[in-house]
Amino acid sequence: MNFVEELTWRGMLHTIMPGTEEMLNKGMASGYIGFDPTADSLHVGHLTQIMTLIHFQRAGHKPFALVGGATGMVGDPSGKSAERNLLSEDVLQHNLEAVKAQLTRFLDFDSGMNSAEMVNNYDWFKNFTFLDFIRDVGKHITVNYMMAKDSVKKRLEGDTGMSFTEFTYQLVQGYDFYYLWKHHNCTIQMGGSDQWGNIVTGTEFIRRKDAGEAFALTTQLIKKADGTKFGKTESGAVWLDSERTSPYQFYQFWLNTTDLDAKAYIRIFTLYDRAVIEAWEAEHDAAPHTRILQKALAKDITIRVHGEAQYEKAIKSTDFMFGSVGIEFLNELSNEEVLELFSGVPNFNLPLADLQAGVNISDLLAVKTSIFPSKGEAKKTIAGGGVSINREKVATADDVYSTSVLINNKFVVAQKGKKNYFLIIVE
């Protein structure tokens, strides 16, 4: 199965330029996807692009992962309704290093001819002067052409306007493609469907400047079945960095996928082949409550991103949090084991003296810890029956807790709702 067929059956393909598949079928091709360092970690939204590169490499092609040291300084207007704030160079540099490190984990950088490569567009832009740029790049593309792009049109039609800086973004990205085409023989650029306009500016630029031929392919924007944004939870984006999103939370995110979405995601985010996936689907349809798809999905991605050991830990934590194990189970564990079990869960420290003096529940939740942002909210949630201490529902917001709630003389387990656990460490 070739690259395009692979993406097609997985439901990942969005748009493909005519002739692309023929070009790829001729043999090993080089292609790239760009990642802008807007934060110091990638998030699950980037996984589609990462998987695309993985498939590209598995199909025998040579993938380039481009980190946008330069483009990150400009700001991509695609899909943005308002002008973005520029990041400082320090922040950008820090982000760049972090993103590079993450990308390194997913691709094979040592597989001979088609080893992956990492490039940074800052390398070819840092000495590119403004005058050179407007003469060598700007001259080949008309403003009329640039204005016709969706990303630009939307902003001109909207009521927020757009700076010249963001307007030029497509040229900067277009030149990236040209550079990689010229120097690394990259004949295809891939990306999310929102990147189509930018990518095509690149192929157009290559054609006009050097009469060269280059291709484009974009992938589906991942959305949830209900149309809402993919990759968000109560606490924000789901990051690949374990400091930002713990492996346990990461695992939970995937496990909580809806049935409908799971069928789509298992194709996009795992490498299992069609027969395996279809067999699981049949099994899933027969007994949806076993959530076989969600489990397989969560397992595969968690291992790819965080490794086997972290996955095992996430499973153990999950078993305790959602299994039939009672709270007494903690008594059988050592302090280290308890901490390990709760390692993926937010935790707070509380001086023992506070508990000895007796602490009001809303103080405990909102003042001594930041499980709730305010006492008012803690009280409201308690009134709605949404708070538990050691798995026991808190009856009223006036309850006072003392050392009698301690587990192992050291811990208190708090829950906000059913799914959100917090560990309070008392010492």
Place this chain on the structure above:
RNA sequence: GGGGAGAUACCAGAGCGGUCAAAUGGGGCGGACUGUAAAUCCGCUGCUUCGGCUACGAAGGUUCGAAUCCUUCUCUCCCCA
């Protein structure tokens, strides 16, 4: 430089002198049901020592009383030059 429109809670958006902590919708959070799903239903959605306090771009002013009226300022958008 000239003219116009506007700035309200997380977002959209009503309110146009008191009854406004501010309609309505969305989002979010919690509950019930369930499979840690979807759909549905219900509750909550500024802070609080529960007496109040701080809020409708900012600062002043008018008034017994202002999100609502006046002045100045800041910012945004649109049109013209």
